[in-house]
Amino acid sequence: MRLPIRNETGSQVWDGNQIRLRKKGMSVIWGRMMILIILCMLFMASSEAKTLTLGGSGDVRTLSEAIALAQPGDEILLGQGYYDGALVDRNISICGSSDAILGLPSVGALILVAPGCRISNLSIKAGGSGPALELQSSDCVIARCSLQGKATGISVTGKNNSVQDCQMDSPLCMEIKGSGCSVQNCTMRGDMGIKMTDSMLNSVQGCSVLTSQGMQIDASRLNRIENNTFSGMSFGASLSGSSENTIQGNNxxxxxxxxxxxxxxxxxxVKCNRITGGKLGISLRRSEGNNLTANVCRKNERAGIYLDSSFENRLDGNELSGDGNGILLANSRDNLLRFNNASRNSYGISLRGSTRMILQGNNMSGNEYNLRIDAGDLTDGSSGHYFYLHEIDSSNLVDGKTVSYIVGKANVEVPSGSGFVGLVSCRNALIANQNISNSSAGMLIINCTGIRIDGCNISRCESGVDLLNSTIWSVNGIRAADCKTGFAAQGSINGLFERDLASNCSESGFRAEGSLNLTWQGCSAISNTKGLAISGSRLCSVNNCSVRESKDEGILLTNSHKCSLKGNNAFSNERGISLVSSNACQLLENNASLNKIDGISVMQLSSTDLLRNMARENGQGIFVQSSSHMKIDGNTLDHNSRYGLRMSGASRCNVTENSLVRNQIAGINLVDCTGNLIYHNVFTENGLQNAADNGENQWDLGPEIGGNYWSDHPVSGNPGNSSCKIPSSGVDRYPFQDPEGWR
Structure with a gap:
């Protein structure tokens, strides 16, 4: 090998032969490069995308033929006309004019099995049961198409496909079983808009879904449904067995x-959606860990937001107005409600049959009933206090007033100015000088002992004061007006209502159920549907109370035994005092007058005493039906428009010392009665007849004690021995000469 020559300075120089060899090598390299450039140009020319035209004077006549001729990247243009569908098995674009219609009469119209296809500006119709368009591949774009199928518009099983600006009209507009797909700005009509199954990472945005059912999402996750408009009559969007999806900004x-x-x-x-005009706005059933934030629910018939059997969900900053319930939670637990605004609903927030809820910063205003807390459908009181164990702090407001909800405290004085009072499992508490309105229960007392309620005013509540499973309590000087029930006690023992007033209540002024040893002392009930109603209770006392202008009964006892009513006034009611199936009770010195039907009525009971009562100017003074072993003694029954005393199906009763004067039909009328003793009564100037009896009853106790005084049967002697025949049946063998001649 020849080494390069160096000059005097040591720099390398080349001799002539070396220079000639270098020039020759460069020429070879340039020649090869030119050949490569020419080959690349020829290849690019051969692979440049072609455009194939169908219709008119186009290149081909059928879409299948065009697809067979096309290379990847080619475009097929469809002119005006109707074309058979096809299978697309290569990466091409198919674009139509506004009048290009694609379809097959018995099957689906277009099936894409190649990735990266683009379909635009076509009207695609399927005549058979298959979809108008099947996307079995990935990365395809469907834009500005109109799709109609007898069953389904578009079926998507591939990934990362995009459907944009399309019009769909099918029983099911779109079925998605793939993932990563995008549906944007489409309009859908038919029975269901989109059905999404076993898929993830899809998005539906800006669509107008005008189908009966909007969307159904099953067993899917991480999908986004945003800024769409839904209008229909079944379900807007439904999720089943799905997780981590985002439903945001929809109408x-x-x-x-x-x-x-x-x-x-x-x-x-679920965020920033607006739902109006349905039965339910948003419903969660058997669901957990969902976030409902900043949604607007208006004019939904049953509830704006409804949770059933759901737990550990978060409801934050939602607006509820004009709904049946703003928020209704049923059979649920451990949910968090924060900063929700419920206004102008029937109920603001309802917790029914639910437990361990946390309420913070919620605002309830202008609702018919702002806050409702109860056991839901469990009405027998057996639930105890479990369904009232909630954390509801004073940051919650009702009509601008704080909620005082206290659980498990002793020696408590409730702050004044509360808008709702709830005491649960408390001892020795005082509630005084409160003014409360528009809550389900103005005061809710659950499982408490030693509670005293003094000097409060309550109005427009379902129950003014509601006591459940509580003992040793007193309610003094409370006024409850325009409620459903003014005062209610259930499963409670040893309680006192004293000087309380219930007026204009649509169900009952006072109501007690399943209770023991309750006392009403000096209370008043005015213009209620029922004045005072006691059921399923024992050993209760009603003393010196006034009940008037009730639409139904003034005082009603049902299945309540060993109760006493003493010194009460029952005026101008439908019925003054009524006892039904209530044994061993005593009615003493009551005045039941001016009532429309009966002053006093007793039905289906035994061993009850009616003593020294007054019943004047009623339809009937006293009415006894299907009862036995009663003592009816010393009553004043006069000027009633029908009978002073009417008995039907009664047996073994003692009727004594009663004054029956100027009743318009008869003083006494016995129908189908047997074994009753009627003696030492005064019958004076009763209308058609003093008495009538069609049974087997005894009207005297022999010559020593005698019978009754009859104004229309004069005799000599007290008693006399000139018998008085009772119309229909019966005889008084020893009537008296003088009224009360037996004394």
Whole structure:
């Protein structure tokens, strides 16, 4: 090998032969490069995309023929006309004019099995049961197409496909079983808009879904449904067995059963949606860990937001107005409600049959009933206090007033100015000088002992004061007006209502159920449907109370035994005092007058005493039906428009010392009665007849004790021996000459 020559300075120089060899090598390299450039140009020319035209004077006549001729990247243009569908098995574009219609009469119209296809500006119709368009491949774009199928518009089983600006009209507009797909700005009509099954990472944005049922998402996750408009009548969007989806910024309107229904689902985000006019706005059923944030629910018939059997969900900053319930939680637990605004609903927030809820910063205003807490459908009181164990702090407001909800405390004085009072499992508490309105229960007392309620005013509540399973309590000087029930006690013992007033209550002024040893002392009930109603209770006392202008009964006892009513006034009611199936009770010195039907009525009971009562100017003074072993003694029964005393199907009763005067039909009327003793009564100037009896009853106790005084049968002697025949049946053998001549 020849070494390069160096000059005097040591630099390398080349001799002539070396220079000639170098020039020759460069020429060879340049020649090869030119050949490569020419080959590349020839290849690019051969692979340049072609455009094939169908229709008119186009290149081919059928779409299948065009696809067979096309190379990847080619475009097929469809002119005006009707074309048979095809299978697309290569990466091409198919574009139509506005009048290009693609379809097959018995099967689906277009099936894409190649990736990266683009279909645009076509009207695609399927005449058979198959979809109008099947996307079995990936990375395809469907744009500005109109799709109609007898069953399905588009079926997507591939990944990362995009459907944009399309019009769909099918029983099922779109079925998605693939993942990573995008549906944007489409309009859908038919029975169901989109059905998404076993898929993930799809997005539906900006669509107008005008189908009966909007969307159904089953067993899917991480999908996004955003900024769409839904209008229909079944369900707007329903999720079942799905998780971590985002439903955001959508507008649901129409007569939906539920605008947004989430069942058996976990961890979904529902944010900034607007739902109006359905049965339910948003419903969660058997679901957990979902976030409902900043949604607007208006004018939904049953509830804006409804949770059933759901737990550990978060409801934050939602607006509920004009709904049946703003928020209704049923049979649920451990949910968090924060900063929700419920206004102008029938109920603001309802917790029914639920437990361990946390309420913070919620605002309830202008609702018919702001806050409702109860055991739901469990009405027998057996639930105890479990369904009232909630954390509801004073940051919650009702009509601008704080909620005082206290659990498990002793020696408590409730702050004044409360808008709702709830005491659960408390001892020795005082509630005084409160003014409360528009809550389900103005004061809710659950499983408490030693509670005293003094000097409060309650109005427009379902129950003014509601006591459940509580003992040794007193309610003094409370006024409850325009409620459903003014005062209610259930499963409670040793309680006192004293000087309380219930007025204009649509169900009952006072109501007690399943209770023991309760006392009403000096209370008043005015213009209620029922004045005072006691059922399923024992050893209760009603003393010196006034009950008037009730639409039904003034005082009603049902299945309540060993109770006493003394010194009460029952005026101008439908019925003054009524006892039904209540044994061993005593009615003493009551005044039941001016009532429309009966002053006092007793039915289907035994061993009850009616003593020294007054019943004047009623339909009937006293009415006894299907009862036995009663003592009816010393009562004043006069000027009633029908009978002073009417008995039907009664037996073994003693009727003595009663004054029956100027009753318009008869003083006493016995129908189908047997074994009763009627003696030492005064019958004076009763209308058609003093008495009538069609049974086997005894009207005197012999010559020593005698019978009764009859104004229409004068005799000599007290008693006399000129018998008085009772119309229909019976005879008084020893009537008296003088009223009360036996004394």
């Amino acid at each position: 649901f309107s129409g007569s939906y059963v539920s605008g947004l229904d989430i069942a058996d689902s976990i961890g979904n985000k």
